Amino acid sequence: MSTRADVIIIGGGPSGVAAAVELRRQGVARVVLLEREPHLGGATRHCSHSPFGIREFGRVYLGAAYGKRLEREAGHAGVDVRLGHSVTQIGADGEIAVSSARGVETLTARRVLLATGAREMPRSARLISGDRPLGVVTTGTLQTYVAFHGLMPFRRPLIVGSELVSLSAAFTCLTHGARPVAMIESAPEPLARAPFRWFPALVGVPFHRGADIVDIRGVQRVEEVSFRRADSGVETVACDGVLLTGRFVPESALCRQSALGVDAGSGGPAIDQDGRCANPIFFAGGNVLRAVETGGWAFREGRAVGRAIARDLAHDEGASEAVPVTFDAPLKLAVPSLLRRSAHAPAFPDFQLRFTRLAQGRLSLELDGREVWHKRGDWRPERRILVPIPPAAFHAEHVHFRFREGE
Amino acid sequence: MLHDPAPDIRETFDVAVIGAGVVGCAVARRFALAGARVAVIEKGSDLLSGASKANSAILHTGFDAPPGSLELELIKAGRSEYLDIHAGLGLSLVETGALVCAWSALEAGKLEDIAAQGRANGIAELRLVSGEEARRSMPGLSGHLVAAIEVMGEHIIDPWSAPLAYLTQAVALGASFFREAEMLAGRFDGDWTLSTRRGDLRARAVVNAAGLYGDIVDQRLGFAPEFSIRPRKGQFVVLDKAACPHVPRIVLPVPTEITKGVVVCPTAFGNVLIGPTAEEQDDRVRATVETDTLKALLARGAEIVPALAGIPVTAVYAGLRPASDSKAYRIFARPEMRAITLGGIRSTGLSAALGLAQHALSLHAGFGLPATPAPTAPGLSMPNLTETRERDWQRPDHGEIVCHCELVTRREIEAAFESPIPPGDFGGLKRRTRAGMGRCQGFYCNARLAEMTRGRLSEPLAVDGIEEPEDA
Numbered sequence: 001m002s003t004r005a006d007v008i009i010i011g012g013g014p015s016g017v018a019a020a021v022e023l024r025r026q027g028v029a030r031v032v033l034l035e036r037e038p039h040l041g042g043a044t045r046h047c048s049h050s051p052f053g054i055r056e057f058g059r060v061y062l063g064a065a066y067g068k069r070l071e072r073e074a075g076h077a078g079v080d081v082r083l084g085h086s087v088t089q090i091g092a093d094g095e096i097a098v099s100s101a102r103g104v105e106t107l108t109a110r111r112v113l114l115a116t117g118a119r120e121m122p123r124s125a126r127l128i129s130g131d132r133p134l135g136v137v138t139t140g141t142l143q144t145y146v147a148f149h150g151l152m153p154f155r156r157p158l159i160v161g162s163e164l165v166s167l168s169a170a171f172t173c174l175t176h177g178a179r180p181v182a183m184i185e186s187a188p189e190p191l192a193r194a195p196f197r198w199f200p201a202l203v204g205v206p207f208h209r210g211a212d213i214v215d216i217r218g219v220q221r222v223e224e225v226s227f228r229r230a231d232s233g234v235e236t237v238a239c240d241g242v243l244l245t246g247r248f249v250p251e252s253a254l255c256r257q258s259a260l261g262v263d264a265g266s267g268g269p270a271i272d273q274d275g276r277c278a279n280p281i282f283f284a285g286g287n288v289l290r291a292v293e294t295g296g297w298a299f300r301e302g303r304a305v306g307r308a309i310a311r312d313l314a315h316d317e318g319a320s321e322a323v324p325v326t327f328d329a330p331l332k333l334a335v336p337s338l339l340r341r342s343a344h345a346p347a348f349p350d351f352q353l354r355f356t357r358l359a360q361g362r363l364s365l366e367l368d369g370r371e372v373w374h375k376r377g378d379w380r381p382e383r384r385i386l387v388p389i390p391p392a393a394f395h396a397e398h399v400h401f402r403f404r405e406g407e
Numbered sequence: 408m409l410h411d412p413a414p415d416i417r418e419t420f421d422v423a424v425i426g427a428g429v430v431g432c433a434v435a436r437r438f439a440l441a442g443a444r445v446a447v448i449e450k451g452s453d454l455l456s457g458a459s460k461a462n463s464a465i466l467h468t469g470f471d472a473p474p475g476s477l478e479l480e481l482i483k484a485g486r487s488e489y490l491d492i493h494a495g496l497g498l499s500l501v502e503t504g505a506l507v508c509a510w511s512a513l514e515a516g517k518l519e520d521i522a523a524q525g526r527a528n529g530i531a532e533l534r535l536v537s538g539e540e541a542r543r544s545m546p547g548l549s550g551h552l553v554a555a556i557e558v559m560g561e562h563i564i565d566p567w568s569a570p571l572a573y574l575t576q577a578v579a580l581g582a583s584f585f586r587e588a589e590m591l592a593g594r595f596d597g598d599w600t601l602s603t604r605r606g607d608l609r610a611r612a613v614v615n616a617a618g619l620y621g622d623i624v625d626q627r628l629g630f631a632p633e634f635s636i637r638p639r640k641g642q643f644v645v646l647d648k649a650a651c652p653h654v655p656r657i658v659l660p661v662p663t664e665i666t667k668g669v670v671v672c673p674t675a676f677g678n679v680l681i682g683p684t685a686e687e688q689d690d691r692v693r694a695t696v697e698t699d700t701l702k703a704l705l706a707r708g709a710e711i712v713p714a715l716a717g718i719p720v721t722a723v724y725a726g727l728r729p730a731s732d733s734k735a736y737r738i739f740a741r742p743e744m745r746a747i748t749l750g751g752i753r754s755t756g757l758s759a760a761l762g763l764a765q766h767a768l769s770l771h772a773g774f775g776l777p778a779t780p781a782p783t784a785p786g787l788s789m790p791n792l793t794e795t796r797e798r799d800w801q802r803p804d805h806g807e808i809v810c811h812c813e814l815v816t817r818r819e820i821e822a823a824f825e826s827p828i829p830p831g832d833f834g835g836l837k838r839r840t841r842a843g844m845g846r847c848q849g850f851y852c853n854a855r856l857a858e859m860t861r862g863r864l865s866e867p868l869a870v871d872g873i874e875e876p877e878d879a
Contacts, residue, residue: 036811086808088800099814103803122848124645125720127701131693132724134833134866137853144854151857151869219692220832220866240870249719253812253846256649256718264717 005032005080007309008096008109010087010254013042014295015286015302016115017070017079018056022306024077028313031079032107034098036086040074041067042117043287044295046143049171052295063147066295090114090258094281111281111309114269115302116254118287120165121247130216133223135241139169142243146176154241158225159183159205160213161245162190163382165292167199169245174203181239184211184227189358191246191382208235216242248291255284265333266290272322272338273346273389274312275305280319283309290335290352293384304347311344325351327401331363332356332382334401342394353385353401361405367396376407414585414608416600420446421779422771423601423610425590425624427451428459429760430749431616432570432577433485437764438614438771439580442779446610447574447582448603450589450620452865453835454574455567458618459756460834461643461694461726463670463680465657466500466562467758470525470533471507477766478736479528482755485762489569492761496572497788498565499675501795505561505657506541508552508711514661515554521661522556532559547653547712561657565675565793566757567838571828572789573760578827579785586831587865590617593628595744612745612774614767618729619691621737621750634737634750638691638727641683641754644704645722646715647846650679653714669704671711676813676841677794678721681708687730694725721846728754736763740770747771790819792841809859810852812845820856824863832865 006028009016012035020033039045041064044052048063061069074081082100089097096107120138128136135154137145145151155178159170162185173180183200188210190196200207210230217224226236250268255261260277263270268291269277269284276283285305286298293301322338335352351365358381364374365387372390379385393399421443424431432454435447451457466489469482493500509515518535525533538552578584588603599610617624622636651673660668672680681704701723709716731737731751736759739748747767752759791798799805799816806817823830823839830836833843833856842856843849849856857868 036808038807084807086800086811086814088814099800099805099808101804101807103805104801119847119850122850124722124848125846127696127698127720127723129697130695132696134868138850140850141853144851145857145869149854149858149869151854152871153853153857153869155870215695217693251847253647253649256647 005030005107005109006313007031007111007113008094008107009033009113009115010096011035011042011115011117011286011288012037012040012070012081013115013117013286014044014070014299016042016113017074018299018302019113019115019285019306019309020079021073021077022303023310024079026307026310028310032109033074033079033081034085034087034096035081035083038083039064039067040070040081040083043140046140046147047168048143048147049168050295055296056299087254090254090260092259092279110313111283113305113309114255114282114284114288115286116251116288118248118250118291120244121249123242123244126244126247128213128216130213131218133216133218133221135218135222136216137241137243139165139172139243139245142169143172146172152176152178154178154222156181156239157241157243158237158239159243159245161185161247162187162192162196162209163246164192164195166245167192167195169243170199170203170205173243180205180243181237182206182208184213185209186212187381188230213242248287250288250291252288263333263337265337266335270337271335272340273336273342273348273394274308275347276308276312276319276340278322278338290333290354308347323397323399325399325401327353328403330356330359331401331403339393339396339399346389348389350386350388353387354383355379355381357381359403359405361403362407364402366398366400366402367393368398411584411586414446414588414603414606416607416609419598419609419611420444420583421610422446422612422614423448423599423608424614424616426457426615426617426620427454427574427584428457428616428618429455429570429756430618430752430763432573433760433764434614434616434749434767435577435582436573437761437768439577439582440781440784441768442781445577445582446608447577447584448588448590448601449584449586452587453831454828455570455838458727458729459570460567460838461641461724462566462754462757463643463672463683464563464566464674464757465672466564467755468530468558468560469758470528470530470558471521471662472528472755473734474524474527476735477738478755478759481736481759481762481766483529483762484765485759488761488765489564496576497791498569498572499791499793499795501563501675501793503561503563503656503673505558505659506545507556507558507659507661508541508548509554509661510551511553517661518554518556525556525558530558530560533557545656545658547714548658549711549713563657563673563675564757568789568792569757570760571839572787575789575827576785576787579787580782584828590624590627595629599745611776612771613747615746615748615750618752619727621729621748625748625750628746630741630746633739633748634731634733636691636751637730637732638688639730639753640686640688640694640725640727642696642700642704642725643680643682643723644701644708644720645674645724646679646681646708647719647721648677650715650718651677653712654679658711669707671708675793675795679715681705683726691727694727696723696725719846722844722848738766740773742774745774745776790822809855810842810845812847812851813841815840815842820859830864833860833868836860836864
C-alpha cells in the first residue's frame with residue numbers, strides 16, 4: 001500500500017498536532033499525522049498534574065484531557081490521523097516505512113516533520129553502578145503506571161534528580177501511596193533551585209545535593225541503595241525502588257539511523273531558523289530538538305514550523321546552503337544550529353541556548369567575526385537562554401557564540 | 408508464579424539434569440532425542456538465570472582454544488551441530504567473521520603464534536593481514552591498527568533463543584522442566600533420589616550442569632570436591648543500533664593469560680557490544696555493573712572504532728563466568744554412581760553446549776543402562792528476534808507494537824506466555840521477546856508490560872495497586 005501526502009508528521013504530541021492543524025489552516029490538502037500510541041497527546045497524557053492548554057486553548061487541561069482536546073482539534077481541521085502507526089525508518093526521499101496492525105507499508109510525502117518528542121535517560125545510559133533489579137524506573141514510567149494502569153512500581157523509592165520534573169515525580173509518589181525515602185542530586189546545587197529550598201522539607205523527604213549513587217542492591221527488586229555525599233561519606237538507605245527523574249534526551253532514533261543524523265550538542269536533528277533540516281524536505285519541531293520544554297512551548301513551536309512548511313510548499317523557494325551555528329564550551333547546544341539565507345520572518349525568532357554546567361562569564365554572538373550581541377551573567381546548567389536572531393545572521397558566513405569565562 | 412507441575416517421587420526419570428543454563432538445556436535435548444525420560448531441575452524462576460543469561464553471543468570456531476583440549480573438541484562439535492540444526496529450529500546465524508587486532512608492534516609479534524595455533528586447531532580459514540587490509544573489510548577500525556588475523560567462520564547468534572529452543576525440543580519429547588527447584592541433596596541407592604525445594608524426584612542418572620554452583624551441587628550429591636568455582640565477572644556495554652553500521656565484524660584483541668580481552672562486536676539484534684571485563688570475585692550471585700568500568704569500556708570501544716564515541720548507551724549488564732581453579736573444563740564421569748559433572752565451562756559454553764551434550768551422552772553410554780529407542784525429533788520453529796530475518800512487526804495482525812524501541816508486538820508477548828516454556832520472570836520475558844531491551848529501557852512500555860504480565864511472573868513488575876496515602 002502506498003500513500004502520497006503533502007506532509008507527513010511523525011509524532012502526535014503537542015508540536016505534531018499543532019503543526020498538522022496549522023498546515024490544514026494554511027490550505028495544505030493532505031496532512032497525515034502518524035502516532036504510534038493509541039491516542040494523541042504524547043507525554044502530556046501521563047503528566048497528570050501539570051496544567052496544559054492555557055495559552056493555546058484559553059483553558060486548563062490535565063493529563064489525558066489535553067490529548068483529547070488535541071484529537072478534537074486535529075479532527076476538526078481535517079488532519080488524516082493514524083493512531084497505532086509506528087515509523088520504523090525514514091528515507092532520504094521522504095519515504096516513510098510504517099508498521100501498524102495492517103502490517104508494513106511505505107508512505108511518501110513532499111515534506112516530513114519529525115515531532116517525536118523527548119524522554120528521560122534510563123539507568124543504563126546513566127551508567128549507574130550496582131545490581132540491576134526491578135524497581136529502577138523514570139518519572140515517565142512511574143506516571144504511565146499510575147495514569148494508564150492504576151499500578152505502582154514501588155512503595156518507598158529513592159528519587160534521583162532536582163529538576164522541576166523531580167518535584168512532579170515526588171508529588172506523584174505522595175499522592176499515590178508511595179513515600180520517597182530521600183531525594184538526591186549529584187550537582188552541588190539543585191537544578192530547579194527555588195522549590196528545592198522548601199518542597200522536600202515541607203513533605204518530610206530528606207534532600208541531599210552533591211550525592212551520587214555508588215551501589216544498588218537487590219536480587220529481585222531493589223532492596224537498598226548507597227550514595228556518596230560530598231560532605232559525609234557513603235550513606236545506605238533501605239528502599240524498594242529508584243526513581244530517575246529528568247535528564248531528558250531527544251527521542252531521535254529515527255534521525256540517528258538515517259542519513260539525517262543528529263546534532264552533537266542537542267542530540268536532536270539539526271534545523272535552520274524555519275525548522276528545516278540539512279535535507280530540506282525534512283523539518284523538526286518540539287522537544288525532539290533539544291529535549292524538554294513545556295507542552296505549550298512545543299505546541300507554539302509546532303505551529304510556527306507548520307506555517308513555515310506551508311510557505312515552503314506554496315513557494316517552493318528551494319533551500320540555500322546552510323551555515324552551521326558554532327559555540328564555545330561549556331555551551332551545550334544552540335537551536336537552530338543551522339542558518340539559511342532568507343528574507344521572511346523565521347519560525348524561530350530566537351536562538352535557544354543551554355549550558356552544560358554553571359558558568360560565570362560573558363556570552364556573545366559573532367557574525368563573520370563581528371560581535372553583534374553580548375551579555376554577562378551566571379549561566380545555570382540546562383536553563384533555556386534566548387538570544388534574538390538578528391536579520392543579518394541569515395546572510396553571515398560564520399555564526400559563532402563566544403564565551404569568556406570569568407569576564 | 409509456577410506454571411509447571413512439581414516433581415513426583417513415584418516417577419523415575421532416566422536422567423535428571425541439574426541446571427537450565429545453556430549447557431543443561433543442550434544436555435536435556437540430547438538425552439530426550441536419545442529417547443530418555445528427562446527431568447531438568449532449575450534453581451531460578453526461569454532457564455538461563457545464571458551464567459548463561461550474559462555472554463557475548465558469539466559462536467566461536469575454537470581457533471584460539473587450547474590445542475588438543477577437550478574444550479577445543481567440544482567447541483568444534485558444538486559449533487558444527489549448531490550449523491546443522493539452526494535452520495530447522497528457526498534460529499539465526501550471522502556470519503560476521505572476526506579480526507584479531509594487534510594495536511602495537513608487541514601485539515603484532517604474537518599474531519603469528521595465534522595464527523599457527525588456529526591452524527593447528529584445524530581452522531583453515533584464517534590469515535594474517537596488514538592493518539590497512541583489515542580496515543578495508545571494516546573501515547570503522549582505528550588507523551592505529553598495526554596488523555590483524557582475519558578468521559572466517561566466526562558467527563553471532565541469539566544467545567537466548569538457542570538454549571530455549573534446546574529445552575523446548577526436550578519438553579516436546581516429554582522432558583519435565585522444574586523451576587524454583589533448587590537441588591538440596593542427592594542420595595544414590597542404585598537410583599538417585601534428589602531432594603529439591605519443590606519436592607523429591609527419582610532418576611537413574613544425574614548430569615550436573617549447575618554452572619556457577621557446579622562444585623556445590625557435586626558436594627550435595629555426596630562427591631568429594633574435584634574442583635571449586637571462582638566466579639569471574641564480565642561487564643558489558645550495549646550501544647544503540649546507530650552503532651551497528653560501524654561494526655560489521657567481531658573485533659577481538661590479542662588475548663592475555665587471564666582473558667580473551669575486550670571484544671567489540673555486533674549483535675544479532677542490531678546493536679554493538681563492548682566487553683567483557685574479567686574480574687575475579689567470591690560472590691556467586693551479585694553481578695554488579697560499575698560506573699568507572701563502564702566508562703572505561705566505552706572509552707576502549709571508541710579507541711578501537713572511533714565512530715562509536717558519542718553513540719548512546721542502550722543497556723549495560725554484567726555476567727559471571729563459572730571459571731574454576733583450572734583453565735580446563737572440569738568434566739567428571741562416575742559410572743558407579745551414574746553421574747556426570749560438566750563443570751568449569753568458563754566462557755565458551757554457548758559455543759560448546761551442543762558438543763558438551765554429545766559428550767555427556769557418550770559418557771552415559773558407558774553406564775551400562777539399557778538403550779532407549781530414539782524418537783523422531785519434533786518440528787519446531789522459534790520466533791525470530793534478530794534483525795537478519797523477518798520480525799513479527801513486519802507481518803499483519805500483530806495487535807499493536809508494545810515495545811517501540813525493539814518493535815515487539817502484543818502477539819509476540821502473548822505467544823511467549825502461551826509457549827510450552829512460558830517466561831517465569833521479567834528477565835525471561837525480555838530474553839524471549841526483547842520487550843524493554845531497547846534504548847529507552849522501558850520508559851514507554853514498562854507500565855504496559857506491568858499490566859500485561861500481572862499474575863504471570865514470579866516477581867511482578869508492579870507492587871499492588873494504588874493505595875490511598877495514609878499520612879501524606
